[in-house]
Amino acid sequence: MADAYTRIADAIVPSVYAQYSFEEHVQSLEIYQAGILFSDPAIASKLSMGGRSVDMPGWTDLGNDPSEPVNDDPADSIEMKKIGARREVAARNVRAQAWGIPDLTSILAGDDPQKLIVRRQTDYWQRANKLTLLGILKGVLADNIANDAGDLVRVTGASIVDTDIIEAAYLMGDRADKFKTIWMHSKQMKALKLADLIDYVPPSEQGGPLIPYYMGLRAVVDDDIPVAAGVYTAFMFKDKAILWNELPVNTEGGPLEFDRKPRQGHGGGVTEMVGRRHFVPHVPGTRFLDASSAGEFATDAELALAANWDRTASNVKNMTFIALKTTEA
Numbered sequence: 102m103a104d105a106y107t108r109i110a111d112a113i114v115p116s117v118y119a120q121y122s123f124e125e126h127v128q129s130l131e132i133y134q135a136g137i138l139f140s141d142p143a144i145a146s147k148l149s150m151g152g153r154s155v156d157m158p159g160w161t162d163l164g165n166d167p168s169e170p171v172n173d174d175p176a177d178s179i180e181m182k183k184i185g186a187r188r189e190v191a192a193r194n195v196r197a198q199a200w201g202i203p204d205l206t207s208i209l210a211g212d213d214p215q216k217l218i219v220r221r222q223t224d225y226w227q228r229a230n231k232l233t234l235l236g237i238l239k240g241v242l243a244d245n246i247a248n249d250a251g252d253l254v255r256v257t258g259a260s261i262v263d264t265d266i267i268e269a270a271y272l273m274g275d276r277a278d279k280f281k282t283i284w285m286h287s288k289q290m291k292a293l294k295l296a297d298l299i300d301y302v303p304p305s306e307q308g309g310p311l312i313p314y315y316m317g318l319r320a321v322v323d324d325d326i327p328v329a330a331g332v333y334t335a336f337m338f339k340d341k342a343i344l345w346n347e348l349p350v351n352t353e354g355g356p357l358e359f360d361r362k363p364r365q366g367h368g369g370g371v372t373e374m375v376g377r378r379h380f381v382p383h384v385p386g387t388r389f390l391d392a393s394s395a396g397e398f399a400t401d402a403e404l405a406l407a408a409n410w411d412r413t414a415s416n417v418k419n420m421t422f423i424a425l426k427t428t429e430a
Contacts, residue, residue, distance in 0.1 A: 114210060130224065144191070157188070157383075161185040163182075164182060189413050194379070195379050195398055196233075196398070201371055201372070236403075240406055246407075248407075252272060254426060260292050260430065261429070265425055272423050279339045280337045282318055282342075284323060284337075285335035287322050287323075332428055334425070339421045344385060347379075348381065349379065359374055360373040388410070390410060392409055
């Protein structure tokens with residue numbers, strides 16, 4: 102793809118005394134405040150050893166064998182049991198994005214887009230990371246449907262109703278009450294609002310913006326939720342469902358690097374900025390296989406492939422999320 106620069110045609114050249122304004126991005130970032138993500142300092146120490154992924158070996162739990170009564174027979178030895186091990190793998194991600202600004206753009210626009218780009222780095226990367234997270238969830242679900250009988254997915258074939266959350270939660274049997282958050286599309290939220298099923302709770306006794314809840318679950322509404330062929334996929338999460346470690350960008354240029362090109366713009370000059378992030382996302386109970394990645398690190402589209410994932414959790418109850426698929430008008 103060819104380089105793209107913010108040129109005069111992309112800016113507004115204001116009249117005298119007019120103020121240059123910026124339209125805030127409309128995507129929801131509430132998902133980051135909903136308690137879904139957590140970090141593990143132990144992961145950072147493992148990354149110093151290099152590699153494109155992080156191995157996270159662990160033991161399986163003790164079995165459910167019934168206890169046995171003892172006796173006084175010296176020749177009767179109790180049968181020995183064992184525990185097993187399982188291996189989870191998280192994908193390392195090093196991502197970048199670049200912006201180019203000819204100096205003449207700033208002069209004629211009456212405002213400096215370079216300052217804006219710097220100021221908006223945090224929000225940009227939150228939105229970009231959200232798309233990466235959605236890619237991972239899609240991939241884990243695709244593998245689940247292909248290889249685990251789709252036991253993480255509730256498909257209704259109809260618009261969302263009050264019983265759907267109950268049915269979806271009980272995919273995990275006696276762990277159904279562990280869910281804390283539902284991440285849904287605005288059309289799903291609209292259907293629940295029209296049915297008068299949403300409660301609003303202040304975040305504290307001191308007031309503040311009201312937070313929507315549905316059947317005890319914090320409702321996060323976001324139109325980046327996957328929609329395909331009229332099917333909307335909502336996600337229900339347990340507390341601290343997704344491991345997400347943000348790591349230092351230990352390259353020479355750091356997280357935000359500037360480069361001057363004085364000859365470009367026919368001598369007017371161009372400033373290039375490159376933003377970088379280093380992070381390790383992981384869905385507990387899964388293994389990133391890296392079976393279908395063209396480059397050193399998987400793209401969001403590659404993370405969404407079933408071939409790149411395998412579930413290591415032997416029981417669906419040990420997973421941290423489920424999906425609810427509905428159709429909405």
